[in-house]
Amino acid sequence: MLYINFSCPPLPHLIVGGNSLFRKGDIHERRVLNHTFDLIFVFTGALYLEENGQKFSVEPGQFLILPPDTLHKGYKPCAADTAFSWIHFYTTGSYSFSESPISYVSTKMNKHKYYKKDTFYISLPQYGTIDKSFHDVLKSLMDDISQVKIDKYQNEKLFYSSTISQIQYQQLFLKILTLFCDSNERSEEKDVAAEIYDLFTLNYQQNFTLNELAAQYAFHPAHIIRCVKNKYGISPLQLLLSIRLNKAKQLLADRDKSVNGIAASVGFSDTSYFCKQFKKATGMTPVEYRKSIAPVKSE
Template sequence: MSRLQFTVPPLPHYMLCGPMSHAPGRRHASRRDTGVFDLLVVREGCLYMGEEDRTFEVEPGCALILRPDTYHFGTQGCTERTSYYWLHFQTTGSWTVTDDELPRHGLEPYDEKRTQAMWSYSTHTFHIQVPQFVKLLHPNKMDELFEQLIQLNQSFYSGNAKWSQQVLFQEVLWQLSASMAKEESTPAAACAELAADYMRKHYREPITAQELGERLNFHPVYIARCMQRIYGCAPMEYLLHQRIEQAKLLLLQSDLSIGRIAEEVGFNQAAYFTSCFTRKEGISPRQFRQRFSYG
């Protein structure tokens, strides 16, 4: 699946949208290098679209994003009355096209510059992805969002209206992203997500592979395979990552002792916590607190 990947901030921003309908025989206009992203959401009928060397049949409940830097065109006329929404948006940030899914975990090795950016007032960018073509998970919800956006067009010069439109547009992007995630959902992904969710909620408690299997009603070996496939790590490695991340927050946001923090995040012994933290982050908990604390 082709994905449009945006580096944020800044977030992509809404420009204008509206309804459109085509009688049978009419095809979508051909355009080149429009300079804006063009989102099409079909309500009835079918749009037959091409972009460079790819073709799409955009049926009811489907969405297609045409890129600002390509040639797009109607490949044939509509075979029946076709109605759809169009929406133009743009970004002042960087973006790219990729077939690769964003990683679902954050088990990167310690990097001092990255860590300093995260724990300081520097802007820390990240990536979001939306599908270029997708069958919508909640088409009725998308219709509601477009109708609200269109209604606000009547007050386009109002600052409050523009603000409301930007908020609604972010929900449009979220609906697209959620639809992509649903299409890619597999039994392995569902199992891995259940395991990850359980460990995020119960990281303070002692957890073994056997107990995890009993709680989720899956064999521990199967859970381990799913976690490795989806998250790229074993369950206990994921659990350790969650505990260390929570420990970082406590180190910076509290005056608790190292020993107390170890207990709070699920370690029985402070020495073992310090060993795990140092091995994973490259510095000790005390050094981390001193280096990234302010005031």
């Protein structure tokens, strides 16, 4: 993945934002934007863009940043109606490209730093995906800064006057950049959480501690908790419990298996504790649940 790293201060600034609707068969224009970054986020449909020979398929939930002074163009028409938002922005500072983001290393405050900000970096992935849970927030922010509407159905380009102050526009723009900056971290979190889910699914009979997971995935325990909670809404150990109970539900359909045996086979050494957790999760005891899914057949 390519990252665009902005050396700050100064911060990147918003030029203009807009919304576009392309019809099936429409294609993005061929152009070079001088002194302007073009950030595109697709809500529906797909855009097929080429930048300096590299092709990108930007689908719903995905974004692409096209850097200044490079040729970009559509390499094939839209296959369906495509709605997307875009932002033109720039910086008067320096920027660079790298294969990994530049991390901010905080240094201790001292009396010599009262009057000058240390250089820091905003690292934006050029291409990526925004988690679906943030799409509504992103659309609202994009709409708030939009001053241009392009509608291929109506063959019109409409321009709107500013309705808020310039400082508010820049604040909204920086909120949008924050979502794109965080997209890489969320992607990492999802990968770690998914790996832990797979680990638990294959080894649900085993017991795991948070420290063991942290050591296995080389992260701090607090980071492990945050990753799993962000993806599944529960802690790692609660996730393991949920997987065990779901497996127990499957096994309860077999009347030849005892509750004690099922409890042991899904990782519970204490049947009473298993029954307590099962009822807490389902509102029924294991025996009641078994009757509800596999009633005794009458002779």
